[in-house]
Amino acid sequence: MKKKLMAIALTACMALSLAACGGSGSADTQTTAAAADTGAAGETAAVETVKDGVLTVATSPDFAPYEFYALDENGNPTLAGFDMALAKYIADYMGLELEVVTVDFDGVLMELQTKSVDLGMAGLSPDPSRENAMDFSDIYYRGGQSFVTVQDHADDYKTLDDANKAGISVGAQTGSIQLDLANQYSADTDIVSLPKVTDIISELLAGKLDAAYIETDVAISYQRNYPELAIVLDVPYEVEGSAIGVSKGNEGLLNAVNAAIAAALEDGSLENFVAEANELASGEKYEGLLDEEGKVQE
Secondary structure, three states: OOOEEEEEEEOOOOOOOOOOOOOOOOOOOOEEEEOOOOOOOOOOOOOOOOEOOOEEEOOOOOOOEEEEEEEHHHHHHHEEOHHHHHHHHHHHHHHOOOEEEEOOOOHHHHHOOOOOOOOOOOOOOOOHOOOOOOOOOOEEOOOOOOOOOOOOHHHHHHHHHHHHHHEEEEEEEOOOOOHHHHHHOOOEEEEEEOOOOOHHHHHHHHOOEEEEEEEEEHHHHHEEEEEEEEEEEEEEOOOOOOOOOEEEHHHHHHHHHHHHHHHHHEEEEOHHHHHHHHHHHHOOOOOOOOOOOOOOOO
């Protein structure tokens, strides 16, 4: 599992300059474009974390507008997204430094399961099947799930019954709720599990996949850059929202995270984070892991 650790210092505004990041290892520092003076509501009681004085967060930066890399005019990447802005808000609220570990999505789940990090923030749905590996915060963002194809085949999928036809190939991200939905609603198809949403989009556009299950706001973000994509169906899912994965059994940390989420919702910060992330995601971006030198992989 490829892993990169970065100490995160947020800029005062997402629109400000995007500083380049440095490669792998715990000494690297990155400035993130993901927004803003939090104006944290207050201090919380001391909580136990993996590292003293540090809040360590695992994320998978291929899920705009939740987490991704914004690119400046020279192609330099800066970690961005409303999950990353909220992570900084939570760390500030708790009086901690923030460190972010970037891994593939299934790596986020593994980091939490092994208690190598304090939190996992990657548009996680609080699915009961994950409760043995982590605790879940309160819902901080409500989204949805979608069935996506390309415009040329949009008319082929009128209902979810059309998404379950033998002979079509359907993609979903490895380890994700979307993969569970594919197995639930498209069991008769050829289901293809891929590690990154970017891989799924590439396969769709190349005609190697017929359709895919993708979180709705993420699909909308991709559609802005690839208008040939078509979001054709809303997919029922009992838990339509995102929560933060918290290291299992750390009640003090869970309570502190929930207090920070409540504060971010109450003071309007989270709404601003989402708006700013959506705006930034409409520009030049990269979704995936960086190379060992902290550069965009070709």
